[in-house]
Amino acid sequence: MKPLVLICSQDAEFYLFFSHVLEVDGFATELAGGVEDAIQQATEREPQAVVLDCQPASATGPGICARLKGELLTDALPVIALIASGAEHQQLDLLKAGIDESFLRPFAPAKLLAYLGAKLGTKPLNSNGGGDGGSLTCGELEMRLGSHRVHCNGQQLHLGPLEFNLLRHLMENPGKVCSRDELVGAAWPDNIHVGARTVDVHISRIRKALSPHNVIRTIRSAGYALEEQEI
Known part of the structure; x- marks a missing residue:
């Protein structure tokens, strides 16, 4: 069974990035939003580690850490804070709450993987940053x-x-018209709720990256489809 890491964040991009980093290296991940959700999942799911997203506009990181350390009554559960630029002032509160390790962002994800590997006794699957996992064309x-x-x-x-x-x-559904709601379900974690129109913003970013190749078709009032023809 893969070691489970609970990621506490209200930022979908943060969760998706670090869940991918961890899952490629052999970990399973779950998302927790607020303090109560984190405590409940930590109790029910019994993760092997907890990662906290510490943002300048949110002070939930130290609170979650204090609750985990105080209510679960275990020092065996490592709690790691990933501190965003501008949130450095939280470090003292995190230390008082009993944080095990903290990293100031940006940092090399390999440092987090190395720390988890040392604490949990796991062997990285892709320590060179590679990994196959298949491909789509x-x-x-x-x-x-x-x-x-x-x-x-x-x-x-x-x-x-x-x-x-x-x-x-x-790409998994070439030529198919995918609704915005379908795309929300495919791209965002289940317990992060976004408006369907948010998809438009991210599709425009993909188009910008693909420019000048316009391979994503807009179907008015229906959604988007990827053209099947050669680029």
């Missing part, structure tokens, strides 16, 4: 699932985790 568009990379006409595209998931769903 549509014309000259290629997506490598394991390494989370996309190439178009041989050129690597730079996509965020939400754009990657949206494009993946479209």
Whole structure:
């Protein structure tokens, strides 16, 4: 069974990025939103580690850590804080709450993986950052699932985790008209709620990355489809 890491965040992009990093390296992940959700999941799911998303506008990180350490009554559960720029002031509160480790962002994800490996006694599956995981192709568009990379006409595209998931769903269903609600379900975690129109913003980012190749078709009042012809 894969070791479970609970990721506490209200940022879908944060969760999707770090869940991918962890899952490629052999971990399973679950998302928790607020303090109560984190405590409930930590109690019911019994994760092997907890990762806290510490943002400047939110002070829930130290609170979650304090509750985990105080209510679960165990020092065996490592709690790691990933501190965003501008939230450095939370470090003292995190230390008082009993945080096990903290990383100031940006940082190399390999540091988090190395820490978890040392604490949990796990062996990284893809310590070189590679990994296969299969691939998808549509014309000259290629997506490598394991390494989370996309190439178009041989050129690597730079996509965020939400754009990657949206494009993946479209590539898995070439020619099919995918509704905005369907795309929300494919790209966002279940317990993060976004408006269907948010999809439009992320589709426009994918189109910008693919420019000048306009392979995503808009079907008015219906959604989007990926053209099946060669790019």
